[in-house]
Amino acid sequence: MTDYTGHGPHPTPPQIQSHAPAGYVCPFCGLVNGDVADPNNRCELSDVIYQDDDLIVFAAADGFGPRAGHVMICPTEHYEALYHLPDRVLMRISLMVREVAFAMKRAWNPEGISTRQHNEPSGNQHVWHYHLHVFPRYANDMLYRHLRQPMDVAYRAEIAQDIKATLNPAKTFLPEN
Template sequence: MQAGHFNERNQPTDVVAVTGLAFARISPKWWPDNPGGALVIPRAHHENLYTMPTDAGHEVWDLTQQVATAMRSTYGCDGVSTRQHNEPAGNQDVWHLHVHVFPRHDDDRLYGRHREARYVDAAARAPYADRLAAEIGLPRTFG
């Protein structure tokens, strides 16, 4: 998400929380039984885990924990999964580090349904962002 650049997959209403070194947003891509997945992203560019400074890594992980906790309490899901990819062999396909946070439900088969993922519009994403943001209580703008 480049500051001030928006399109159908990147809207200000997607932002859940902003800290000094990281931010969280609702992902524009959802799996069939896991709506409202989030991404936690360092604010500075770091292509992958190998070169990210420790302070940014700690802030990304702290915000990941806050998002997962808020997701668990507001979505009514049975659990939460996180994942992060590095390099093509590690399944990385976006060249900016980000951590996926998925709401999980019994028998959702998340990892077996990759080809069923689809992009959803901003109107569908906004209520999930609002719920997480209200629970986390951090700023939602990049001031």
Template sequence: MTVYSHKPEGYKCPFCRVVAGKETQNKGTKQTDIVYRNDHVTAFIASKWWPNNKGHVLVVPNTHYENMYELPVDIAGEIHRVAQLTALAMKGTYGCDGISTRQHNEPAGNQDVWHYHLHVYPRYENDHLYKTKGYSTEPDERPFYAEKIRSWLF
């Protein structure tokens, strides 16, 4: 199997830090952003939001896989199982009209963190998700959404 890697030399993976129980730097993901964790995957409120789709979630494998080319099928299945739970939690707590998932591979595919991750977005009528740009949130904006998802899951 050919491995397609684009991570720079000495790359310090922010998602591996989250999975290991460490805080990421600056406005990045905090442990309080985690909404679900098991032996295989971790899900957390993203630190980058879109204006009309606040509180979206990233689901990542606990083991570092850069992209879908090297992701084991059983882990992919677990990621999608947790994405489904997250989607149901969003529907039940955010009152969103729908859900979108996105996953990017390699620079040409818009991947910008070199650890596989699946985005789960709450969607609303005319939310213009694909016409807007994301922005970095403040860490104190995320716990409200994290608690909503956790309360539905548990």
């Protein structure tokens, strides 16, 4: 049996409905398209680290704790949640997560890396476009005990430049069959 997107041998899940409110303007689609003019879009073009036909990688608008700053990875096409991703895009995201982690290690030498991803309101999703967070970690940073705080655009641009300088996106492409 193939999954409900027709992209793999997965059982068909129950119907997954959209949680985006009526008239939702997706901030990540705006960033992908180079248009962050919507007043509710907190993304900036200077946040972008990397973009190709499948993925966009960018500095997050919010940070957590004293060592705030992390990176997000999204598909360029609008998929609301993990359930909707085609296998090829999910594989590209996984490969990019690893490369972003290596780039963070080269740029900042953190003691560890954490990732997290949320789906649906009860899963703590609040932007209705799939995105995966990649965090640099340090001893006793207590990342998950801090509230989200907006980060200055100039600081996010520094994060983007640090990671862009050490990222090797060529390692994220799947071999052609």
